[in-house]
Structure formats: C-alpha cells, structure tokens
Amino acid sequence: MKEFWTSLASLMGVFAFFQSLLHAVFPPELRFAAVKLFYRLFNYFSSYCYFDITEIDGVNTNELYNAVQLYLSSSASVAGSRLSLTRALNSSAFTFGLSNNDRLVDTFAGATAIWEHVVTQWQPQSFSWRPLPQEKRCFTLRIKKKDKPIVLQPYLDHIMATANDIRRRNQDRLLYTNSRGGALDVRGHPWESVPFKHPSTFETLAMEPERKEEIMTDLRDFADGKTFYQKTGRAWKRGYLLYGPPGTGKSSMIAAMANYLGYDIYDLELTEVHTNSELRKLLMKTTPKSIIVIEDIDCSINLTNRNNGSRKKALPSQPTFPDRCLELGGMAGSDESTKSITLSGLLNFTDGLWSCCGSERIFVFTTNHIEKLDPALVRSGRMDMHIFMSYCSFPALKILLQNYLDFVEGDGNADEGRLLRALEEAVGFAQMTPADVSEVLIKNRRKEKGGAMAELLEVLRGQAEKRKAGGGQSNEEVEEEEQEKRALESPKEGSEAGEDCNAEVVKD
Numbered sequence: 490m491k492e493f494w495t496s497l498a499s500l501m502g503v504f505a506f507f508q509s510l511l512h513a514v515f516p517p518e519l520r521f522a523a524v525k526l527f528y529r530l531f532n533y534f535s536s537y538c539y540f541d542i543t544e545i546d547g548v549n550t551n552e553l554y555n556a557v558q559l560y561l562s563s564s565a566s567v568a569g570s571r572l573s574l575t576r577a578l579n580s581s582a583f584t585f586g587l588s589n590n591d592r593l594v595d596t597f598a599g600a601t602a603i604w605e606h607v608v609t610q611w612q613p614q615s616f617s618w619r620p621l622p623q624e625k626r627c628f629t630l631r632i633k634k635k636d637k638p639i640v641l642q643p644y645l646d647h648i649m650a651t652a653n654d655i656r657r658r659n660q661d662r663l664l665y666t667n668s669r670g671g672a673l674d675v676r677g678h679p680w681e682s683v684p685f686k687h688p689s690t691f692e693t694l695a696m697e698p699e700r701k702e703e704i705m706t707d708l709r710d711f712a713d714g715k716t717f718y719q720k721t722g723r724a725w726k727r728g729y730l731l732y733g734p735p736g737t738g739k740s741s742m743i744a745a746m747a748n749y750l751g752y753d754i755y756d757l758e759l760t761e762v763h764t765n766s767e768l769r770k771l772l773m774k775t776t777p778k779s780i781i782v783i784e785d786i787d788c789s790i791n792l793t794n795r796n797n798g799s800r801k802k803a804l805p806s807q808p809t810f811p812d813r814c815l816e817l818g819g820m821a822g823s824d825e826s827t828k829s830i831t832l833s834g835l836l837n838f839t840d841g842l843w844s845c846c847g848s849e850r851i852f853v854f855t856t857n858h859i860e861k862l863d864p865a866l867v868r869s870g871r872m873d874m875h876i877f878m879s880y881c882s883f884p885a886l887k888i889l890l891q892n893y894l895d896f897v898e899g900d901g902n903a904d905e906g907r908l909l910r911a912l913e914e915a916v917g918f919a920q921m922t923p924a925d926v927s928e929v930l931i932k933n934r935r936k937e938k939g940g941a942m943a944e945l946l947e948v949l950r951g952q953a954e955k956r957k958a959g960g961g962q963s964n965e966e967v968e969e970e971e972q973e974k975r976a977l978e979s980p981k982e983g984s985e986a987g988e989d990c991n992a993e994v995v996k997d
C-alpha cells in the first residue's frame with residue numbers, strides 16, 4: 490500500500506513538472522490553441538456530446554440550472570448518490586440535490602443522459618452591483634450524439650415541466666401585491682409577495698353544490714386545456730366575473746380557486762397603478778398558473794370617465810362602436826392614455842395582445858354592482874363566466890352548519906331534524922348573507938348543536954319579520970353601510986372610492 494502512495498506521489502510530481510515546463514516554454518496563445526485542438530479532436534472521435542448549464546448566465550440566474558437541480562432531486566436514481574438537502578424560502582418541503590462534483594445517470598425516451606454537477610472556484614471579472622457567488626457551478630449533460638436530434642429538446646422541455654410541478658407542490662401559494670404601484674424593486678420586480686395561507690376551499694364554500702361543481706369543472710377543464718387552447722388558436726386564459734352583495738363569498742371563492750388549482754394570486758390594486766404602461770409591466774411580470782384579481786372593479790377607478798377624454802381625442806370622426814373605440818383609444822397612445830390608466834388599457838390587459846404574454850392565467854374581477862360596470866367590460870366573451878354570489882340559500886346554510894357545528898343532515902336527533910326544516914323555511918325570507926349567518930354560528934359554536942341552530946333560527950326569523958314589515962335594509966341602506974365599511978378599511982381612499990361608486994356610468 491505504501492508503495493502505491495509513493496508511486497502516485499512521484500507520478501503527480503512528474504505531471505506537475507511537465508505542466509510547469511509547458512507553461513515556461515510555450516506562450517499562452519500556443520497553449521490555448523493546443524487545448525482547443527485537443528478538444529476538437531476529442532469531440533470528433535467521441536460518440537458523446539456535452540452541454541454545460543451554468544448557474545449564472547452573464548449576470549442573470551439561469552432558470553434551466555435551477556430546473557435541472559429540482560428535476561434531478563425527483564429522479565429515482567438520486568437515492569444512491571451523496572445528496573445535498575435544501576429547503577427553499579416559503580417552501581414546506583425539503584428537496585434533494587446532487588452534491589458538488591457528483592454524477593447521476595438518467596434515462597429519457599430510451600436514451601441515457603449522464604449528469605455531472607461541477608463546482609469550481611471563481612473570481613468574477615466584471616463589475617456588478619449585486620454580490621456574485623465565489624463558486625462557479627454548472628451541470629454538465631452528456632448524451633450520445635445520435636440521440637441529440639430526437640431527444641434533447643423534448644428532454645429539456647420535460648425537465649422544465651417536471652421542475653415547475655415540483656416547485657408548485659413544494660411551495661406554498663404566494664399572494665402578490667403591487668403596493669409600490671408599477672415601480673420596480675432592486676431585482677426588477679414590481680410585485681411583493683407573502684405566503685398565501687387562506688384556508689377557504691370549495692368544500693367550505695357555502696353555495697349550491699351543483700353550481701360549485703360547475704365552477705370546479707370549468708377550472709379543471711381550463712387547467713388541463715393546454716392542447717385545446719393550442720388547437721383552437723385561443724390564448725390560454727380565462728376570465729371570471731364574481732358579483733353579488735358584500736359578504737356573499739367572492740373573496741372566499743377566489744381563495745378556493747387558488748387552493749383548488751394550486752395557483753398563486755396577484756392581487757392587483759388598480760388605484761396604485763398610474764399608467765397603462767405600468768399596467769402592462771405588471772402583467773408581464775406575472776407568472777403562469779396564477780390568478781390575477783381586481784377586487785371591487787366598480788370602485789377601484791373611474792375607468793369610463795377617464796377613457797372618454799382619450800377616446801374623443803384619438804378618434805374624433807369615428808362611428809360609434811363603443812368597445813372597439815375604447816380599445817383603439819388606448820392603443821393609439823393618446824396623451825390621456827399614456828398619462829393615466831384607462832378602460833382600454835385595462836381591456837388590453839385582460840383581452841388584448843399583451844394578455845397572452847405567458848399563459849395559463851385566470852383573471853377574476855369582483856364587484857358588488859354589476860350594473861355600474863361599463864358594458865365593454867361585461868360584454869359576452871370578455872369575461873368567460875359571470876358568477877352571481879347570492880344570499881344564503883338552504884344548501885349553502887347546510888354547508889355552514891357542517892363547517893361551524895359539524896352538523897350533517899340525517900345524522901342529528903329528531904329535534905335537530907325539526908330545527909333544520911324550520912331553518913329551511915326561514916332562510917329564504919331572511920335574505921342574510923353567508924357572512925352574517927357565519928357570524929351567528931361563530932358566536933354560538935360552543936353551545937350544543939340544537940341550541941346553536943335555535944339561535945340561528947331566531948335571528949333568521951327576526952330578519953324575515955323585518956323584511957316583511959318593510960323594515961329590512963333597503964338597497965340604499967346596504968350601499969351606505971358598504972361605503973362606510975370601505976371608508977374604514979382605507980380611510981385615505983375612502984372618499985375617492987365613494988365618489989367613484991356613486992358615479993353615473995357615462996355612455997354614448
């Protein structure tokens with residue numbers, strides 16, 4: 490054994506001697522040319538081709554590197570190797586990866602791919618504001634030359650798709666907000682994100698089971714519809730308009746949609762966006778598999794009025810085709826539209842060419858007053874599905890009873906059965922929102938089921954009586970209450986939002 494180490498040491502010594510001799514005798518240009526020639530000869534005779542996937546591409550992070558790292562972590566053969574363990578920010582799972590300078594064999598479509606993770610020390614040559622890593626990492630992929638034309642592209646696509654899938658499974662949902670308007674942060678992102686932990690699901694959502702099923706099927710069809718959208722030449726996106734009185738579950742429905750599909754949410758605060766180009770920038774920085782939400786669209790901004798100015802300027806002698814004109818107004822880039830956000834800007838955002846950058850995106854608008862929206866925004870085809878969220882119905886009530894009291898129809902005693910029938914009669918007349926019903930149930934959740942149901946029955950009957958006597962809240966009262974609520978939620982914008990809410994929709 491000792492002899493082996495002695496001969497190895499002397500061999501390395503000889504190698505080092507020849508290397509330094511080479512360095513001393515030959516100029517660097519010649520050495521470089523010799524190495525290049527050697528590689529050419531090697532490549533010519535080798536039956537393999539090699540691809541380096543570096544961690545940093547120039548000064549940007551190479552997406553493919555991260556994807557390969559994730560992909561290899563899911564590979565079955567990784568189990569035998571030495572593994573590195575990571576847990577990403579906001580992630581609830583651990584991922585395994587190849588350790589430095591380790592290798593792994595993968596197979597795809599009958600071809601063998603050999604991956605090596607190469608890490609070398611590195612001093613960045615160029616100046617960068619961002620601190621750059623001191624190590625240069627890269628994955629080297631080795632595949633047979635004959636496999637390259639058929640296998641390489643599909644293999645890389647497969648890696649990207651698998652990595653995205655793993656990322657979504659591991660990562661908790663993210664909720665993005667544009668609280669800085671369209672301004673970019675140091676990394677060039679206009680969105681800020683926090684982990685999205687809303688517990689609302691379609692199981693807990695109180696609404697008629699058939700309608701729920703219809704929406705879930707629609708969402709599933711959309712998510713699985715890549716080939717359909719490609720075949721039909723449509724942009725892979727879908728729009729939902731949720732409307733109904735406050736407290737009927739519009740926001741809860743959005744959370745349920747995100748949790749059902751595993752999508753992130755971009756909560757677009759329109760009042761923070763100042764120009765159409767800012768809006769476009771925001772859209773460009775959203776990721777696929779996400780839901781872009783504009784809540785209370787009628788109150789966010791007075792789109793119709795703003796747009797009218799630009800429309801007149803851009804198209805003075807056009808015939809009146811309202812929708813078309815609105816879009817052209819924005820596209821023409823008139824003074825008004827470049828300075829402020831317009832309805833045309835918003836329509837281009839959801840519907841125009843820009844809406845297709847990226848794919849698999851859902852747009853959701855919510856409003857309490859569908860009648861106040863500009864017809865261009867609600868015309869058929871613009872928003873694919875209009876969903877009315879109504880007052881608490883009996884099927885919805887049963888879901889709330891199950892959520893809050895663990896009461897299941899048919900499982901209770903005779904008294905509870907009678908109470909349920911009485912609740913069925915009262916709930917239709919009472920016109921209470923699921924939010925109000927939930928409040929009553931939360932207050933009484935410590936009581937035994939029968940007691941809590943009796944309390945709810947009393948409240949429902951009281952509300953029904955009020956309505957019968959004409960003492961129920963009129964629409965104006967509901968609206969007043971709603972405006973007060975909004976003013977409390979955002980004192981600074983309260984008055985402005987209120988004005989917009991009351992503004993008459995200006996039509997041609």
Ligand SMILES: Nc1ncnc2c1ncn2[C@@H]1O[C@H](COP(=O)(O)OP(=O)(O)OP(=O)(O)O)[C@@H](O)[C@H]1O
Pocket residue numbers: 693694695696734735736737738739740741742857878922923924925927
């Ligand atoms: N359909 C529903 N199913 C289950 N819970 C609901 C439903 N509607 C309302 N709630 C309860 O009431 C609360 C308020 O509901 P949510 O914020 O979803 O209403 P909204 O329609 O978005 O109201 P707003 O128009 O004021 O924004 C939720 O936290 C939820 O607990």
Ligand SMILES: [Mg+2]
Pocket residue numbers: 739740741784855
């Ligand atoms: Mg809401």
